[in-house]
Amino acid sequence: MFRRLQPDDLSATIYFDGRAIRCRSGESVAAALLSAGIARFRSTPVLGAGRMPHCMIGVCFDCLLEIDGQADRQACLVPVVDGMDVRSQEGAGRYDIQ
Amino acid sequence: MTRTDVIVIGGGLHGCCTALHLARRGLRPIVLEKNTVGRHASGVNAGGVRQLMRHTAEIPLSMAAMAAWETLAETLGPELAANCGFVGGVGQIGIAQSAQEMDWCHERVAEMHALGYDFEEVIDQEELRRLVPSVADICRGGLVSRRDGHANPFRTTQSFRRRAEQLGARILERTRVIGLEQGDGGWTVTTDNGVFRADIVVNCGGAWAWQAGAMVGEGFPKSHFASTLMVTSRMPHFIDPVVIGIDRVLSFKQTEAGTVVIGGGILGDPDLDEETAETVADRMMESAETVYEFFPILRKATIVRTWAGLEALMPDIIPVIGPSRVARGLWHAFGFSGHGFQLGPIVGSVLADLILDGESPIPLDAFSPSRFTAEGKLKPQAH
Amino acid sequence: MTGTERENCELAIIGGGPAGLAAATLAARLGVETVLFDEQPAPGGQVYRNIEANSRETGLLTPILGADYARGLDLVRAFRASGAGFEPMSAVWQVAANGKVGISRDERACLVRARRVILATGAMERPVPVPGWTLPGVIGVGAIQTLMKASGIIPDRPVVLAGSGPLLYLVAFQLAKAGAPLQAVVDTSGGSLASAARQALPILAGFAGDLLKGLSWIAALKARGIALYRGGYLSIEGVSRVEAVSFRSGGRRIRIATALLALHEGVIPNNQITTSLRCQHAWDRTQLAWRPETDAFGATTSPLVAVAGDGAGIAGARAAVHRGRLAALDAAFRLGRISRNERDDRARADRQALLREARFRSFLDRIYRPSEAMRRLDDETIVCRCEEVTAGELRQLIGEGFSDVNQLKSFSRCGMGQCQGRMCAGTIGRLLADETKADIADMGQYRLRIPVKPLPLAELAALGNADRNSGPVLEVADGDPSQRI
Ligand SMILES: Cc1cc2nc3c(=O)[nH]c(=O)nc-3n(C[C@H](O)[C@H](O)[C@H](O)COP(=O)(O)OP(=O)(O)OC[C@H]3O[C@@H](n4cnc5c(N)ncnc54)[C@H](O)[C@@H]3O)c2cc1C
Ligand SMILES: Cc1cc2nc3c(=O)[nH]c(=O)nc-3n(C[C@H](O)[C@H](O)[C@H](O)COP(=O)(O)OP(=O)(O)OC[C@H]3O[C@@H](n4cnc5c(N)ncnc54)[C@H](O)[C@@H]3O)c2cc1C
16 A cells, blocks of 8 residues: 555564564654555454554554553554564453453 | 522532422422533542442431432433443442451441441452452452442433423523522522522532522532542453442442543542633552552553542531521532432432422431531531 | 653743744753653654654655755754754653643653743644545545655555645645655645635735745646546545545546545644643634634743644744744743843744735635535544544434533543544534534533543553652541541
């Protein structure tokens, strides 16, 4: 859906639901996922509808992901750090009881 | 000038419920609400329906309220009752972390038994875990009241409002009572939206109720506070009971929507004149810290919103329910001091009994307006 | 500043776009101890996002983004040289009336006490609630531009742009230059730029450059053979993602199959913080948005807080610089660095520049006012993206007598989700006003409280460790837990 104007320097790797994604350190997690062709970031807690980032500036909250164990993080604002564990946030999210 | 038999000041839960019961008994109440129905404490509270750990003076009333919650459909009809989102029987639990708190639980139950009440039970860690699988190991047990539960405060208040209207009550929003005078023809109630005449006035003015008292020269404490709540984003369903702290600052429940509402005596900054309250981050950390420690599942949760509501606070933290001590035909029901939602379905009903029959089957002496001096101080013997 | 330790500063500026940068630069030069906070990793704001890196790198993006973008570098350089502190990746989740600013950075929250605060939080794209706008593949035009500026990412499959406002054509033009496959541009504004410009010529003297720029973008798109439509009543189709967009144009309905659709209906002030501070706001009847009321220096009705830039009402990037400078002058005066006379003397040039900008802005506001055809809400349209509340559900509640946006919120959960009402605040007021035949200015705003950005519970809990005397919590009377409130 999106491509990079300059595909060089993809020296970082993050994991989206276990899938390795090459990207640039410091860019937003949302940009990294979109350029890897991921359009469905999460599903809504009410209707279970798929969502993609909509505003890219931190106001719509549609890009919410679980990043390194913290739910509800705004993927458009969180910068990529090599090795990040990113999970799609399905519905109300995954929480372990204990 | 509008004439009717009874005017209710305040469109909170107690005002709406009072109007409902008076209408049910054939009167034509008009509720005057300065803002909108449920705008204040009744619409924004934590929704806890709790008999647990109540002031002993309130227990008979609270038990009657519990029965009223369980039979809401009789009062409201099935649809409006369902709208209240009442979930009963899940229990409220006071969680004990320390040995002292466990000791206190045993003492409390002994005291309750002596008074003839058996709805509170001490539970050990195993039973606590069974009821609340998400609780951390540091929690040893606690005190449970199994009939307790929670409801949706805004929807509950709206349901009582609608039912009152169905029964013939009128609710006027954006109508502020600014004067109250008694003459030959009964009460003249002046508002910023017209003048009303009525034989009876009921003051359900919440945090502002002392103002109606002042209009007739009857003093009440002006004290009030801004109770604060914070709420998480939606989470998967993980807990049924409502939990509260014993010595620790804690109170939380998961709503029907999956959000977790956290409170426990956090104070905001009240502004009675502006009719609002601010929440203060620095004062919320303690509650956040307690839930963080007691409930590991909340460690990755997010606080999405906070809010505060204005509530009257009586020095003895029990409400004022009964006839005015200076004027006939004026009745009070306010001062619920942070826990009046649970009493919501019953106070209007006992008021209707008091007003129309002169007595109530439930003991109300502890709540008498006459426990205050003319200046609005608690009389010494009332302690 | 690290972790949860508290620090104080004289002037806290929130937002590092042109307004915040100009304010910080001037304030620091006037000797005010200034710290600028922004949740982005680098200064620039929305308009000059990532300007430093883009100017430094191979320069592929700078020609695409154009000279107006490149100009931002001077602002950033001046800011870097000014001595003002800069705290990037710092999301501000509260500004309290007493000057306590709550920040979340590196997954830690802290509170900073400022003696004065300038909010320069800028603008956001106006939400465009049309059927299907929540589907994956539907994105903001500004969001597309953000991806380009911040990460050098452009669409690789045909994209349709729909909406109105200067940014629509600017981004279309930038995408075309970048080689993105542009399928169509659907202009939903009422009239044409060229004819409106002709009518308004007298007031537009001096803005020929800006006008020509706008017209040249359109001409360039036409020259590239990109389909340009005028249309309204948009509807988006798709099951799990966007498949097509259709709209009414010249009496017929046109349908374009597409996998990527970008919407834009102008920008509105990002006024979450001023609303949470209960600053007085006014409904702007031309821009169709709430904006905080301010004096000529940007001071709001909250005594310690000023607002500068688009957050105080949309006026554009050039105006933002002057508005930032005015707010800085006033801060320097209030903090005792300059006299009232000096403030007023220095303010004159910025005032004049602003007056000039205002003329062009009022022209833009008029031609790009969201059209009726874009303001109609079908019952099935989702108003609240977070809680997925539709216009139909809200209409029903309004029909039952709910007469206030906060009542609607309490009952329907519209506005209660993670975005905290940012995406539905305007729509719910409009719906209520339309349904009750009332004036939207009387419908009021959502009551907002902190945090103005959702805050992880863990961060709030850890804030407690930093400061044990956390202030009053209602004490249990006589130490007896049953005497509780
Ligand atoms: C944040 C919070 C959490 C709480 N949690 C719980 C809980 O979990 N469980 C529980 O049992 N209780 C709880 N409470 C307490 C409970 O909400 C209140 O005790 C109860 O709602 C009081 O109802 P009311 O009708 O007396 O007051 P209100 O709901 O405040 O209604 C009074 C109304 O009177 C109106 N009024 C006042 N003066 C005038 C006038 N002059 N003219 C016209 N109108 C006037 C006001 O505008 C107001 O709407 C909580 C309270 C708060 C604030
Ligand atoms: C997506 C987008 C793209 C735009 N592109 C252009 C363009 O190319 N050309 C043009 O002329 N105009 C553009 N505009 C309009 C433009 O925003 C303004 O005219 C100009 O940027 C306003 O400058 P400002 O300083 O007021 O705010 P902005 O430039 O918007 O800067 C505001 C800053 O505040 C920060 N911020 C906001 N809230 C918080 C918070 N709670 N915590 C921390 N930081 C926060 C933001 O990260 C941002 O950096 C765009 C608008 C948007 C929304």
